[in-house]
Amino acid sequence: MxxxxxxxxxxxxxxxxxxxxxxxxxxxxxxxxxxxxxxxCVVIMWSEEKQALVSYTLEVERVLAVTQRQFPLELPAADYNNAFDDEFARRFGGATLNLLALSNPGLKPFVKFTPAEE
Known part of the structure; x- marks a missing residue:
């Protein structure tokens, strides 16, 4: 409580x-x-004004209409033993935050996680 x-x-x-x-x-x-x-679909963005990650859920058709000319990053489940497990989620979340920080430099100071050992 x-x-x-x-x-x-x-x-x-x-x-x-x-x-x-x-x-x-x-x-x-x-x-x-x-x-x-x-x-x-889930769309995540960084709001500089609010200093916050903002998440939206949108209909697939709306997202496809906007992204049809974009190059997708596809992650087939088969490439991950048909399981999106804890380690996948950690790496995916880290990669997503790093991608957002590339075009939103105000986010970079907030991104603090230890890279996985190779």
Missing amino acids: HDISKRNGRTTFHGRLLAARIYELSAMQRLLMANHPDKK
């Missing part, structure tokens, strides 16, 4: 911020647990 900071019976700024983060997390959990009959 998270302690929401209170002072003189009022929730402090830190407490409100923590409550907002908890609400965001529970909203994300509800989104992940919901039944989604339509196929979706």
